[in-house]
Amino acid sequence: MDIWTILEYAAWAxxxxxxxxxxxxxxxxxxxxxxDLLTSSREGEIEAAAERHVI
Known part of the structure; x- marks a missing residue:
């Protein structure tokens, strides 16, 4: 076996x-x-509310 075959087997492993x-x-x-917890977007809503700037 040459080095390339060994590297190929290592990559597959x-x-x-x-x-x-x-x-x-x-x-x-x-x-x-x-x-329901994994698919909620609550974190995105919190970040969006924190980015709102009131002048």
């Missing part, structure tokens, strides 16, 4: 690990928080 971590995080977040 890293992509698998990152994919598994993202899947684990998705399941953990989905079971921890309610869907």
């Amino acid at each position: 890293l992509s698998f690990v990152f994919g598994a971590l993202m899947l684990y995080d998705m399941v953990r977040i989905d079971t921890t928080y309610d869907n």
Whole structure:
């Protein structure tokens, strides 16, 4: 095996690990928080209210 083949296998292994971590995080977040909380825009409303300037 040359160095490029080893690097290719390492890249595939890293992509698998990152994919598994993202899947684990998705399941953990989905079971921890309610869907209404995750899709709310309350933070955006708070930031928009803080940016209003009254002259």
